Amino acid sequence: MKAPQKVLLTITIASLLTACGSTPQRVEELETAREVVSQVESSPRAGIAAGNVAEARKALDRANRLAGSGGKVNDIEFEAQVATRQAQIANEKILTAQAREEIEKGTAERQAVLVSAREAEARRRATQAKVAEQRANALEQELAELKAKKTDRGMVLTLGDVLFDTGLATLKPGAYGTIDRLASVLKQAPDRRVMIEGHTDSVGSDEYNQGLSERRAMAVQTALLERGVQANQITAVGKGKHYPVASNDNAAGRQQNRRVEMIFTDSSS
């Protein structure tokens, strides 16, 4: 009974000795671990993942000790793998912290950019409003100089009979100055609208007067369009003899009634 027991013990001890007696060798996993761990340790942000960095160092030290004392490759590899993973986890945590820092800074910067963009937009609008106001004032001033009358319907400028050829719808050159000035201010104030109304005296048939009033209104419209005023700013209608401004019983009154009225409305209307 003694002999087999002795043999068994000898084999056991021999196997243990063999494991401890192997010479140190290059373990690829250990090389990787050394590189990765020292990299993360040298990061200025290593403190963010201090726990993982410390665990990585401990495992690497164990692996190094095993390698130095001829430990089993399996054991060295395991400790090296632990070290590498801990270092990689630390690295990812550092990267996350970096990204979050960028997000924090970026959020503040984005806010600042948005605020300055809004301010610039407000300035731009203020300038636009000022320009629009100046243009509107220019129109009012021009109309005042042309002796337009302020009425419930807006500013009304009357082009008298003398500016048309008698019984015809052609403008006399004398009207050109007024038309030029109106065209120029209307072009500067594209949001302003003008209604052109033709009127006649009571002499002649309704049909004739209606036609003449329309043709005269359209003659003024055409003149403005030729000078570059937008079509959507102008409406032209003929009103015939139905809206006299003076008596049709005498020549002076009838001349007053033969007219073209230009009604300037605000942009809002």
Place this chain on the structure above:
Amino acid sequence: MRAQITRPGSLSLLSTSVLMLSLVSGCSSISEVTRERVARSESSVQQAQQAVGRSEAGAVELQRAKDNLEQAKAALNDKQAQRAERLAQLAQLDAELATAKSQSGAARRAADELIESIKTLKQEAARSTETD
């Protein structure tokens, strides 16, 4: 290796030999600690699965965690305690790494998108000042 030093007489030679052999081959019976270790790894892997989802960041590490966990369970069945412990520990670390990678990937994406949006905003602001 301290197990080598035994006092002859206190234990029979046979039982000493059996103890030593079992230590060397790692064939000792599985302790509750080892089982818990594997169970903990499994729940870490499940957490990592949720964190990673379908994203690319951490997918490789998650797969490695799953493989290690499977091997750890197989080692448990084979009563290889040390192997099970180690594989469970590696599975645990791989799961943590997968989670950390998916988090850093998401944070990086968010940061890049933010930086890009700031760039666009600045360009738009510059354009609208030019047109004034």
